[in-house]
Amino acid sequence: MKIKKLTAILLVLAMAFTLAACGGGKSTSTPAPTAPAQQTPAPTQSSGSSSGYKLDWKGFTITLAHDNSTTHPAYKYAEYFKTLVEEMSNGLITVNVFGGGQLSNGNPNQTVQLLQDGQVNMAIINGLSTPEWDVWKLPFLVSTLEEARTVMEGKGGQYMLDSLKDNGILGISYMDVGFRVFSAPRSLANVADAANLKVRIVNSVAFTAFIEALKAYPVTVSIGELYTALQQGQADAQENPITTIYGRAFYEVNKYITLTNHIWTYYIWAANLDWFESLPAEAQDIILKCSRKMIEEYNVAVAEQEQEMLQAMKNAGAVIVELTEDQRKAWAEVGRSTHAKLVKDIGVDIVALFYEDLGLEPNW
Numbered sequence: 093m094k095i096k097k098l099t100a101i102l103l104v105l106a107m108a109f110t111l112a113a114c115g116g117g118k119s120t121s122t123p124a125p126t127a128p129a130q131q132t133p134a135p136t137q138s139s140g141s142s143s144g145y146k147l148d149w150k151g152f153t154i155t156l157a158h159d160n161s162t163t164h165p166a167y168k169y170a171e172y173f174k175t176l177v178e179e180m181s182n183g184l185i186t187v188n189v190f191g192g193g194q195l196s197n198g199n200p201n202q203t204v205q206l207l208q209d210g211q212v213n214m215a216i217i218n219g220l221s222t223p224e225w226d227v228w229k230l231p232f233l234v235s236t237l238e239e240a241r242t243v244m245e246g247k248g249g250q251y252m253l254d255s256l257k258d259n260g261i262l263g264i265s266y267m268d269v270g271f272r273v274f275s276a277p278r279s280l281a282n283v284a285d286a287a288n289l290k291v292r293i294v295n296s297v298a299f300t301a302f303i304e305a306l307k308a309y310p311v312t313v314s315i316g317e318l319y320t321a322l323q324q325g326q327a328d329a330q331e332n333p334i335t336t337i338y339g340r341a342f343y344e345v346n347k348y349i350t351l352t353n354h355i356w357t358y359y360i361w362a363a364n365l366d367w368f369e370s371l372p373a374e375a376q377d378i379i380l381k382c383s384r385k386m387i388e389e390y391n392v393a394v395a396e397q398e399q400e401m402l403q404a405m406k407n408a409g410a411v412i413v414e415l416t417e418d419q420r421k422a423w424a425e426v427g428r429s430t431h432a433k434l435v436k437d438i439g440v441d442i443v444a445l446f447y448e449d450l451g452l453e454p455n456w
Contacts, residue, residue, distance in 0.1 A: 158216035176382035229298040232427030246449030271353035275346035276329035432456035
C-alpha cells in the first residue's frame with residue numbers, strides 16, 4: 093500500500109480564518125457581531141517542570157511557521173507550544189514562531205515547501221491535496237468528532253501521517269478545524285431539501301459527486317466573490333466550515349445554517365523529518381509531549397469557538413438547523429453512496445483502512 097509521492101500540496105479546504113471582509117460583497121445593513129475567535133480562552137499555564145530529564149545536551153532553536161491569523165486558536169496555541177517547550181526544557185530549547193504567513197507571504201503551499209526543504213523545523217500544514225489525501229474528502233466518511241478521532245488515532249489516520257515521511261515530513265498529529273456544513277435560503281434538514289439548488293463548492297471530484305448525488309447543481313465561485321454570488325443568485329447555497337460562514341458573514345445572505353457535518357477538515361502538526369531525527373532523544377520526547385498537550389487543549393478551544401460563532405449568528409438572525417438521527421442517517425446514506433465512484437482514485441487499500449477503523453462495510 094505504498095502511497096505515491098506527493099505531486100502537489102495545495103490549500104484545498106479554504107478556512108478563511110482571517111475573518112476578512114467579503115471582497116466588497118458584504119452587506120453593510122447588518123453589522124457582523126464581534127468575532128468570538130478573539131475571546132478564545134487562553135491556554136492553561138504549564139507547570140514548567142523538567143523532572144526526569146537530564147538536559148545534558150546542547151541547546152537549539154526551533155523555527156515554527158504557520159499561516160493562521162491572530163484571531164484563530166491555532167495562532168495562540170502555537171505560542172502555547174513555545175511556552176511549554178521552553179519551560180519543560182528549562183530554556184535549553186527556544187522556539188521562534190512565525191505566524192500569519194510571515195515566511196510564506198500568506199501562501200500555505202510555500203509553508204509546506206519551507207518545511208520539506210528544512211528552512212523551517214516545524215509547521216502547521218493546511219489541508220493536503222493529492223489523490224490519496226482525498227480520502228478525507230469522502231462525504232460522510234465521518235460526521236462526528238468521535239468518528240473523526242477514531243480514524244485519526246486508528247490505522248487509516250496514522251497511515252496517512254506516515255506517508256508524509258516519503259517527502260521528508262514527520263506528521264505528528266492532526267489538529268481539528270471543524271466540519272463543513274451548509275448555508276442556504278431554506279432548511280436542508282431533509283436530503284430532498286437540497287434538490288435543484290445551485291450549491292457553491294470547492295473544485296473537487298468528491299465535492300462534485302456529492303452535490304450531484306443530492307440532485308443539486310455544483311457551482312464553482314472564488315471564496316472572495318461568494319458573498320456577492322449568493323446575493324445575486326449565481327449560487328443559492330454554499331458549504332464551508334462554521335468559521336468561514338461566520339467570518340465571511342454568509343449567514344446574512346443564507347439565513348439557514350444546517351449542521352450536516354458532511355466533511356471533516358484538519359490541519360497537520362508536522363516537523364522536518366531529518367531535523368527531528370537528528371535531535372537528542374530527550375529533546376524529541378519533550379517536543380512530542382508538548383505537542384500532545386498543546387493539541388489536546390487546542391481541540392477543546394476550537395469546539396468552544398464554534399459554539400460561540402453559532403450563537404453569534406443565531407443572535408444576528410440566522411436559523412441553526414440540527415439534524416435528527418434519522419435525518420443524519422439519510423444524509424450519510426447519500427454521501428457514502430459516492431464512495432464507490434471515488435475509491436479507485438484514492439486507493440482501495442487506503443479507504444479500506446478507514447472503513448475498518450469505523451466498522452463500515454465497503455460499498456464498492
